[in-house]
Amino acid sequence: MMNRLFFIYLFLFFVSSSVCSSQEDIVSTDTIQWLEHAGYPLNNYHVKLQWVEYTKRGYVYGILMNDIKTGEEKEVYFDEQGNKLDTNMIGEFNLTTKNWSPNIVDVPTEDMPKKSYKREKTKGLSLPMNNLQLKPSQYTFNLPVPSSFETESYYNQQEKGLLEIGKVIPVEEPINLFETKSPIYFTQEKANGYFICSLNFFAEDAMGIKLHLVFSDVLPPLHQLYVMGKDGNNEMIPIIVSDKDVWTPMIYSSELTLFYVLPESSSFYPVPITVDQYAYLYNDPIEELAKLGNCYEDVMCYEPWKTLSRGVVGIVRVAMPSVIFCTGSLLNDGNNERISQLILTAFHCVGSQSSAETLEFIWMYQTVDCDGTVPSITSVPKTTGGADFLVGSDTNDGTDMTLLRMKNTPPDNVLELGFTNEVVPLNTSVVVIHHPGRSYKRISFGNKTNTGSPSNNGNNMRPLDRYHEVIYRLSSTEGGSSGSPLFREDTKQIIGQLWGGEALCDKMNEPDYYGRFDVSYPLIEPYIFVPPNIFDVDGSGTVDxxxxxxxxxxxxxxxxxxxxxxxxxxxxxxxxxxxxxxxx
Known part of the structure; x- marks a missing residue:
């Protein structure tokens, strides 16, 4: 299944191109064959937009095109095998056709405490026992350490989000844990009516560790897993198990302890677990600050943006063979009944469900006040457990947009950011809040332009019918910024998310490009303003x-x-x- 999803992920990038104009079709060979087989040859039709949606029945690929002769728009859908779906089949996937002429929507930023829905008082899963102090195991497994940390060269350098901060390291001989005859020693003890298995994992000089766990069976009721760090970070963090394999939360330490906890009264033995790979974090955010350009502005120095910055989030994704960092934003879903869990980011940051499963969201990584002390990344709130990939539009034939739904709720003090689907005119003043180089939040100010890129012979690097071009007048962006929200300066509403460009502190005449929210909005609309189904407890879209x-x-x-x-x-x-x- 994982290999199949990885193939799909690669397929979604279609074909790469550094420059494309607004009337140029860049369509994969597979898509061309699908369209021709369905009666839509590209010599008669112009592809305007492509996207993909993930459902419990698999991926569905959508294409919006127009008849070259008549100008009439056509919307077609295909399943993973390239079979054209009719309206009834689309409904069977729990999807709907899109509204390509929506009304103007102006959604404001909203402070979550004002929402009528109150979250349950528990914050994350808590230990199922009282007054039990878990401690590191007496046994430690030394994980293999990568020999070098060279950043992979195949990433598109114009896409600013794929900042490598670590490596995914395979364990050549997978570790089989908690079996009766396990070859790996682990601690076994009883306390307060519970049976506890534990093992330490150590990776020399690692800034952080994240294990990949594979389960031989479904966890029985009341069986729970936790991880805990060592270097001053002894908080017990629950592992949310929603599939047959899962990535643990990132522990920002060179050592972590994995715990398996079950009641002594349980009639089930511990489920055997295999560790077949892990993420090794080698990129220290403090050291990265020294490598950044000197033009970056602290978001906490600017009102009201320092308040809105509470809705901007860092995203850590495990993507074989690397760990990468991007930026995203928490969208106001227009729903007063529950807290939003919708995240807007770039498709080149997260382009599939398998990628979404690995995500962690890092909140409030910013100074306390203007140019103040930078907090440790280990001390700021995080949302673990991954996300559901809802819809994405690729870079070449779309808007480089991905909409996610976190599987768990964000912390209490974040903001749900507003947006508008109104077309934005040239010269509009804009603002972006982002994490350059995986560092704390910064802010950049600019204007929407149409001047092109000097490094690209004055041509636009992205088609302006799907992207905003922005020239900065104060501050800039860098690797780690991709997916960050672009705001109108006057209304404080999101109008796009960052793809990339050549802009840097020493290239202030170069533009960046942002996928247009007004173009993406018909794809996003089905996932907002939707009354919650209280019986869909896990937010999967299905009551099961x-x-x-x-x-x-x-x-x-x-x-x-x-x-x-x-x-x-x-x-x-x-x-x-x-x-x-x-x-x-």
Whole structure:
């Protein structure tokens, strides 16, 4: 399955090109064959936009094109095998056709405490026992360390998001844990009615470690996994297990401890777990500050942008063979019933469900006040557990846009950022908030232009019918900035997300390019302004047994970031279980 998703991920990039004009079709051979087989040869049709949506039944590929002779628009959909889908089939994938002539939408930025929905008081999963102090294992496994840290050269240098901050290291002989006859020693102990298995993992000189766990079976009720760091970071972090394999949260330390906790009364043995690879973080954000240009402005020095910056987030993604860093933003979903979990970023940062599963979101990595002290990245809030890939539009035939839904909720003090789908005129003053070089948040000011790139013979590097071109007048962007939100300076609303460009502190005459939100909006619209289905506990889009398991576990004492009090009576109990069973 993973190999298949990785193939799909590569396919979505179609073919690469450094320059394209607004009327140039850059379409993959597979897509051309699909269109011709469906009766839409490219000599008769012009492709305007391509996108992909992920559903429980697989990927669906959409194409918007117009008849060259008549100008009539056509919208067609294909499944993963290239079969054209009719309207009924699209509905079976739980998708809808798009509204290509939407009304103007102006959604404001919203402070989450003003939302009527109150999150449950638990913050993340908590230990299912009281007063139990878990400690590192007496055994340590030394992980293999990469011999070099050369950044991979195949990344498009104009795409600013693919900043490598680590390597994915395969474990040549996968580690099999928690089996009765496991060849790896691990600590086994009992405490307060619970059975605890643990093992330390060490990677020399690592700035951070993230393990890839593969499960031989589904975890039984009340069986839980945690990780804990060593270097002054002894917080227990739960591992959200939603599939047969999962990446642990990143521990910003050279050593972590993996815990498997289950009740002594459990009738199930620990499920065997295999560690077949891990992420080795070698890029120190403090050291990176010295490599940045000297033009960057601290976002905390500018009102009201320092407040809006609370809706901008750093994104860490594991992408074989590297760990990369991008920027994203928390979108206001227009829903007063629950906290938004929608993240807007760049498609070249996250282009598939397999990539989305590996994500961590880093909040509030910014100074406390203007040019103040930079916090440790280990001390700021994080949302772990990955995300669902909802819809994405690729770089060449789209807007380099991805919309994600985090599987867990953000911290309480973030902002849901507003947006508009109104067309933005030339010379409009714009602002971008971002993480250049994976450092703390900065701010850049510029204007929407149409002057082209001097390094590209004065031509636009991206087609302006799908991208904004921006020249900065103060500050700039760098690797790590991609996916960051572009705002109108006057209305403080998002109008795009960063693809890249040649702009740097020493190239202030070069532009950057941002995927246009007004063009992406018909793709995003189906995922906002949608009344929540309270029975879809995990937000997967389907009410199924996984939702039931979450509620059952909550009744049994396993706390969750997900809302399990379905009847709003102040507690999760058998009534909630019965309500959900009636819906399945």
């Amino acid at each position: 047994n996984n939702d039931l398991n979450i509620v059952v576990n909550a009744v049994l004492g396993v706390n969750s970031t997900m809302r399990t009090d379905l009847n709003n009576d102040g507690k999760t109990d058998a009534c909630d279980i019965q309500m959900l069973k009636n819906k399945i």
